[in-house]
Amino acid sequence: MNKQPHILVVEDDDKIAALLTDYFSAAGFRSTQLANGQAALDYLRSHAVDLVTLDLMLPGLDGVAVCQQLRGFSQVPVIMLTARVDEIDRLLGLETGADDYVCKPFSPREVVARVKVHLRRSQQTPQPTGAAFVVDRERMQILHGGAAVALTPVEFRLLAELIDNPSRVYSRQQLLDFAHEDQRDINDRTIDSHIKNIRRKLPQSECLQSVYGVGYRFEPPL
Missing domain, CATH: 1.10.10.10 (Winged helix-like DNA-binding domain superfamily/Winged helix DNA-binding domain)
Incomplete structure (x- = not known):
């Protein structure tokens, strides 16, 4: 990678956000943390990021609404975070536009691994x-x-x-x-x-x- 990947962490739980940003920093990423959906959309309209980790339950706009609106102007990879395994079944039935789903409590190492996969894919020329x-x-x-x-x-x-x-x-x-x-x-x-x-x-x-x-x-x- 030619530059340090920039990850936007959209998470209203400060402890989870801090955990993710610490692991992203250790993996060589820089990150920005925001705590609500509307702020995330406003930020993404004016700043370039390489990937978004997006909590499902956010104050104001929830993660589904944020992702759906985001897809109107950006195809940045999105990993959705949810606190319930059974919620993922519902999300899979919606046109959320998310690229991946991770259930809490999660292993930060797993999230970092998933981020790396999506960053590699987004930077590669698509191969059949x-x-x-x-x-x-x-x-x-x-x-x-x-x-x-x-x-x-x-x-x-x-x-x-x-x-x-x-x-x-x-x-x-x-x-x-x-x-x-x-x-x-x-x-x-x-x-x-x-x-x-x-x-x-x-x-x-x-x-x-x-x-x-x-x-x-x-x-x-x-």
């Missing part, structure tokens, strides 16, 4: 996912290195959706909707079994990542 995986929906095939991965129809639908939307976090229920188009009444933990089977068949299984308490995402190899 096909450099590693190619989704052929017409033939219901996923190719890796020119060779087809042996998948069942359900596994194909799941993996194709994840590959076509890299880094997007999907809840188990959302994946269940893609897996079974006839909407059969199947426990959403069935998805865990499908994902386990897919991982065994992938040459780069680490690309298929679990998101604790929520579901899964696909991270293309860098």
Whole structure:
């Protein structure tokens, strides 16, 4: 990175904000901390930042409203922070525009790791996912290195959706909707079994990542 990345921390809990800014400083980032949504929007309209960590519960405008308005003038990466795992399922059903979600209490090291991933991605020239995986929906095939991965129809639908939307976090229920188009009444933990089977068949299984308490995402190899 040619310059010190600038992270905007939007958090009204001073202890959490201080913890994040300390870890960001140790990672070589500079950070600015704001405690309410409207102030964050005003700041982002007049200042360049490289990434935003955004608390869901803020005084005035909450994190969802801030992110939705932000997407009207900026595509800066946003990591949403929420205090409840079950709240992430609701957020995933909204067009919030956030790039990632982390549930409190979180490991600051995990947040720093997620920030680094999104900073790398935002600074890279986009490469087609096909450099590693190619989704052929017409033939219901996923190719890796020119060779087809042996998948069942359900596994194909799941993996194709994840590959076509890299880094997007999907809840188990959302994946269940893609897996079974006839909407059969199947426990959403069935998805865990499908994902386990897919991982065994992938040459780069680490690309298929679990998101604790929520579901899964696909991270293309860098």
